[in-house]
Amino acid sequence: MNEPTTACVLIIGNEILSGRTQDKNIQFLARELNEAGIRLLEVRVIPDVRDTIVATLNEVRPKYDYVFTTGGIGPTHDDITTECVAAAFGLETYIDQRAVDAMRARRPEMEMNPARLRMATFPLGAELIANPVSAAPGYRIGNVYVLAGIPVVMQAMFDSMKHLLRGGAPVRSRAIRISLGEGTIAQGLAEVQARYPDVDIGSYPSARGGRLGVSLVFRATDTARIDPAVDEVKALVRALGDEPEDEKLDAESAG
């Protein structure tokens, strides 16, 4: 089997670290990357601080196949992602006329002042990523994809370029819901996990509609391996006096 394709997401923004804003980008990117066969192995949330952004970029970009950043590409003084990306790669920046044109086309009355021109500024060699929502593009440079922080814009940018990503086999999953406590099933579950080292079995307790229960999630690239592991755990659950239910994965939320 080939090495899995990996990714890291950098959420750049004081507003997440101050608690002012609830992050909505991690889950979107996690799901999309999973679907593209790319393993998201790390997320970092870091502040709008130049040295931190540059050092983090240079730490993670050799470690992962893909790095995605969100945030910090607007026109205001606290939008410093592009200058940091350029510094991390040791590149000059330039104003891209295609970006200027896209912004003008969207809002012809808008004055392209120096602040707005910052949104048309990119590290030399960047490949632009279309922004169908608000025109100012994202970009790729090396293995770093620079996306907006506003979820609706970030998602539109991701959709613009996701066909370019090259992942491996996507991780597939099945899940069952049980009423048994985790402590009751843990021993038997560990034994099944030991017999299926290529299936990642996760156990997640939560309340749903006021009812406590545990979701058992089985993940693997090879669905043919998932099914027998699920069957063994279902038999175990029944032997312990409970009836497992198949679970829709998208219905999930912890807490």
Place this chain on the structure above:
Amino acid sequence: MNEPTTACVLIIGNEILSGRTQDKNIQFLARELNEAGIRLLEVRVIPDVRDTIVATLNEVRPKYDYVFTTGGIGPTHDDITTECVAAAFGLETYIDQRAVDAMRARRPEMEMNPARLRMATFPLGAELIANPVSAAPGYRIGNVYVLAGIPVVMQAMFDSMKHLLRGGAPVRSRAIRISLGEGTIAQGLAEVQARYPDVDIGSYPSARGGRLGVSLVFRATDTARIDPAVDEVKALVRALGDEPEDEKLDAESAG
């Protein structure tokens, strides 16, 4: 002025990285730490992989005053946080009778099997953190606070111990909402920021009730410095033909 007290949060869990679960712990901890006068400078989301957890713990614990982990302290095979924390500190683990008693008191009918005893297992020298929701405690060892992953349990643990945290002056904030585009205000805003280097001015565009606008957030430990910066920006906004509105910070959500 003293150096600010700093923190890092480690979210341990495959379920966040796979996109299965929407994180709800970052924002809670961010707000609480901010209120306690502790600057949350970094969040990392990492998988349930022993080497990664141990290496990350040992990287961040000398870098920050406080480290908070969430997740991985249940009874199942994928709950490996405690063994990783012990390994990171080079400590043996032990079973704490007080934790066993607390778990028994909550569910007297429960068999304390080896899986459940893992939830009463701690690195030697740990200080237990009460869990009023589901009994099995969290703990502190050195500057690392080990909390549950389920938000309601994590929050209860945090509430149990937050009086022990020693922060500096909390960061205070004010925010105003404007209808001008970021690109229109950016230049003037940067000039105000330059005059108030001790006030962190952030600019966050978002749609609210279908109306686009920008929230300008002013943050500083010294409220006496925030007010004149807000006044200057309000004057700037009015000069540009818009009427700024004071904003309740808690009403915020990006996107």
